Amino acid sequence: MTRIELTSDGLDATHRIGRRLGEVLSAGHVIALIGPLGSGKTTLVKGIADGAGVSDLRQVNSPTFVIVNEYDASTDADLRIYHVDTYRLRGSEDLEALGFDEMCAQGAAVVEWADRVPELLPDDRLTLEIIVLNDRCRRLVVSAGGPRSQGLMASVAPSAERR
Numbered sequence: 001m002t003r004i005e006l007t008s009d010g011l012d013a014t015h016r017i018g019r020r021l022g023e024v025l026s027a028g029h030v031i032a033l034i035g036p037l038g039s040g041k042t043t044l045v046k047g048i049a050d051g052a053g054v055s056d057l058r059q060v061n062s063p064t065f066v067i068v069n070e071y072d073a074s075t076d077a078d079l080r081i082y083h084v085d086t087y088r089l090r091g092s093e094d095l096e097a098l099g100f101d102e103m104c105a106q107g108a109a110v111v112e113w114a115d116r117v118p119e120l121l122p123d124d125r126l127t128l129e130i131i132v133l134n135d136r137c138r139r140l141v142v143s144a145g146g147p148r149s150q151g152l153m154a155s156v157a158p159s160a161e162r163r
């Protein structure tokens with residue numbers, strides 16, 4: 001497992017981190033987002049969708065009532081992003097019943113409150129844990145559980161910073 005720490009000094013910085021991940025996102029990638037209410041999980045998903053070329057970012061919101069939102073990326077015509085919010089799920093079985101395994105096989109999955117469904121997530125996932133430092137600043141602890149997520153992580157590693 002490899003691990004890096006990033007800091008974000010505001011909404012835009014968090015969005016940019018998401019965007020860099022979205023630019024290299026492909027089918028089979030799983031991104032697990034962990035952090036308290038209002039810490040910036042959905043902000044990261046919006047950035048990811050932006051980087052993947054989702055045409056209308058207004059559709060990117062926490063899928064609280066439907067559990068899963070789907071977005072089509074325009075940079076890679078075959079890529080579908082499954083945006084999962086497990087906040088109101090009773091347990092992993094519910095997400096399993098919704099076909100989470102197939103989502104991961106067919107597209108890329110981004111999961112808010114991923115710590116609520118740990119046993120469902122593949123080992124090779126990129127985990128972003130958000131720690132709220134103050135009103136504007138966040139620490140992002142990014143860890144990769146395998147080779148595919150290490151590739152994703154490279155896009156946000158400090159050496160890859162280009163804007």
Ligand SMILES: Nc1ncnc2c1ncn2[C@@H]1O[C@H](COP(=O)(O)OP(=O)(O)OP(=O)(O)O)[C@@H](O)[C@H]1O
Pocket residue numbers: 008009010011012013014035036037038039040041042043044062112135136137138
């Ligand atoms: N550095 C930052 N990164 C992200 N959001 C920030 C930052 N600083 C302040 N904010 C504010 O924090 C809020 C984050 O909201 P967001 O919906 O992304 O959080 P969330 O973790 O998805 O919340 P929820 O648990 O309700 O789904 C926004 O209001 C945003 O303006």
Ligand SMILES: [Mg+2]
Pocket residue numbers: 041042043062112
């Ligand atoms: Mg959210």
